[in-house]
Amino acid sequence: MxxxxxxxxxxxxxxxxxxxGPDAIYNLIKKLGIQxxxxxxxxxxxxxxxxxxxxxxxxxxxxxxxxxxxPKGIGTNDFTLYGARRCKEAGIMVLNCIGSDIQMTFAAKxxxxxxxxxxxxxxxxxxGECAEGWVKNVKGLWYRFKDGTWAxxxxxxxxxxxxxxxxxxxxxxxxxxxxYLQWSKGKDWFYFDKTTGVMLTGWQELSxxxxxxxxxxxxxxxxxxxxxxxxxxxxxNRDAWFFFDKSTxxxxxxxVLDNNNWYWFNKTSGELATGWLEENGRMYYLEPxxxxxxxxxxxxxxxxxxxxxxxxxxxxxxxxxxSSIPTIKFTTGQIVIDISQxxxxxxxxxxxxxxxxxxxxxxxxxxxxxxxxxxxxxxEYRTACENHDIPHSFxxxxxxxxxxxx
Numbered sequence: 001m002x003x004x005x006x007x008x009x010x011x012x013x014x015x016x017x018x019x020x021g022p023d024a025i026y027n028l029i030k031k032l033g034i035q036x037x038x039x040x041x042x043x044x045x046x047x048x049x050x051x052x053x054x055x056x057x058x059x060x061x062x063x064x065x066x067x068x069x070x071p072k073g074i075g076t077n078d079f080t081l082y083g084a085r086r087c088k089e090a091g092i093m094v095l096n097c098i099g100s101d102i103q104m105t106f107a108a109k110x111x112x113x114x115x116x117x118x119x120x121x122x123x124x125x126x127x128g129e130c131a132e133g134w135v136k137n138v139k140g141l142w143y144r145f146k147d148g149t150w151a152x153x154x155x156x157x158x159x160x161x162x163x164x165x166x167x168x169x170x171x172x173x174x175x176x177x178x179x180y181l182q183w184s185k186g187k188d189w190f191y192f193d194k195t196t197g198v199m200l201t202g203w204q205e206l207s208x209x210x211x212x213x214x215x216x217x218x219x220x221x222x223x224x225x226x227x228x229x230x231x232x233x234x235x236x237n238r239d240a241w242f243f244f245d246k247s248t249x250x251x252x253x254x255x256v257l258d259n260n261n262w263y264w265f266n267k268t269s270g271e272l273a274t275g276w277l278e279e280n281g282r283m284y285y286l287e288p289x290x291x292x293x294x295x296x297x298x299x300x301x302x303x304x305x306x307x308x309x310x311x312x313x314x315x316x317x318x319x320x321x322x323s324s325i326p327t328i329k330f331t332t333g334q335i336v337i338d339i340s341q342x343x344x345x346x347x348x349x350x351x352x353x354x355x356x357x358x359x360x361x362x363x364x365x366x367x368x369x370x371x372x373x374x375x376x377x378x379x380e381y382r383t384a385c386e387n388h389d390i391p392h393s394f395x396x397x398x399x400x401x402x403x404x405x406x
Contacts, residue, residue: 053083053090063093063120134159140173141197154183165199165222167192178208188223189249191215203234213250214270216242224249228258233269241272241295261296262316283318285310302386304379309386321386330357341377348388357391364397 064087084094114120132146143151143166150172151157156165167175167190174197179190191200199222204215214234216225226246233240243252243265251270256263264273264286272295274288285298285305297316302309309321330336337351340361345351351358360381363374378394385392 050086050089053086053092056087057090057092061092063095139171142168142172142174154181159196159198161196166197167199178206183221183223185221185223190222190224191217208248208250210248210250213248215249215251216244233271235269240269242270243272261293262299263295263297284316285312285318302383304382304386309382339377339381341375343377345381345384348384348390352388352390357393358385360385360392360394362394362396365399367399367401370399370401 064084087094132144135142135144143155143157145151151166151168152170152172154165154167156163167179167181169175174192176192176194176197179192180187181190183190191204191206192198193200201217201219201222204217205212206215216229216231217223218225224244226244226249228241228243230239230241232238243256243258243263244250245252253265253267253270256265264277264279264284265271266273274286274295277284277286285303287293287296287298298310298312298318299316300312300314302311302321304310310318311321312318335356337354337356337358338361339345339358358381360378361375362378363372365372382392382394384390
């Protein structure tokens with residue numbers, strides 16, 4: 001293959017057969033970069049044109065032969081004679097092998113062609129092997145193996161900066177940019193560096209039909225991630241939640257509607273926001289609890305946040321109630337409903353129907369250590385009373401741990 005030599009296993013390739021077609025073989029020779037030394041003139045189709053003959057001569061060809069007859073054995077195939085004439089015009093020696101045999105032998109690092117008393121010998125410096133590696137021609141880059149075949153589809157190959165994944169189309173040329181490809185888990189989008197062809201992974205700022213955006217490509221497999229993903233931010237500082245468009249894979253920023261819930265993502269980093277958000281003079285509250293649909297915006301509800309009552313409309317806008325602490329006038333002997341973490345309420349409409357006010361325990365002081373503990377049901381029960389317009393108030397359950405305190 002190199003240094004003007006021809007690997008012996010290309011003998012059948014260059015012995016052009018009716019099934020291959022000279023144009024396809026000639027193009028393959030050019031792609032492989034073979035400097036052809038000898039070949040057989042094909043016998044059918046538009047074979048060995050003037051430009052092909054000159055091209056082969058320029059690549060080092062100096063010997064060819066033909067031995068094809070018409071089916072009835074009368075004269076030589078016209079296509080063959082045409083090819084022979086073109087080769088002679090190009091300065092290539094033509095052997096007429098009709099009625100005689102041409103002998104070809106291949107020994108270590110040498111090919112020998114014999115016709116009658118004439119012998120032609122050619123060195124094969126690689127002993128029948130090609131130099132493996134990257135090859136470039138006018139159509140692009142491809143990778144040749146030692147047996148003369150080339151890479152097609154997914155291949156993990158060495159290059160100047162290490163070993164990485166590449167993809168080659170059905171013609172064997174390396175692809176670049178966005179590619180929608182089959183892999184072990186189906187079909188997905190992948191991105192290959194436009195210069196090196198290396199499959200990219202991780203955070204990448206890439207161009208696509210709608211501009212330039214941030215994408216996340218699986219750090220091992222390289223497939224484009226869509227939807228929700230908890231990953232390390234692109235600065236390597238911390239893990240956070242991100243959302244990638246379910247169709248395009250572009251990282252989303254600002255407001256996103258998913259499964260009938262609104263979320264807000266930082267307009268620079270793309271991270272999911274939680275807690276209070278102020279935007280365009282309006283207040284929003286984004287769920288901070290990871291166990292309760294993290295980050296969703298409160299909507300069409302009333303909630304107690306930091307001991308204040310907030311009402312959220314259909315647009316998720318927050319409005320604080322004028323009075324956050326209800327006032328109830330109790331009378332002697334009045335019945336009230338006392339609830340805390342030890343009570344379970346399943347039907348607040350029935351609670352309201354009783355007509356009794358509710359008192360909700362805020363917390364208590366432990367009788368052994370004196371530790372003040374917050375009642376975990378306080379906010380839930382207060383919010384429920386607000387939403388059902390149930391009169392309610394609060395109490396704290398104290399305990400003394402010494403006689404002096406008592």
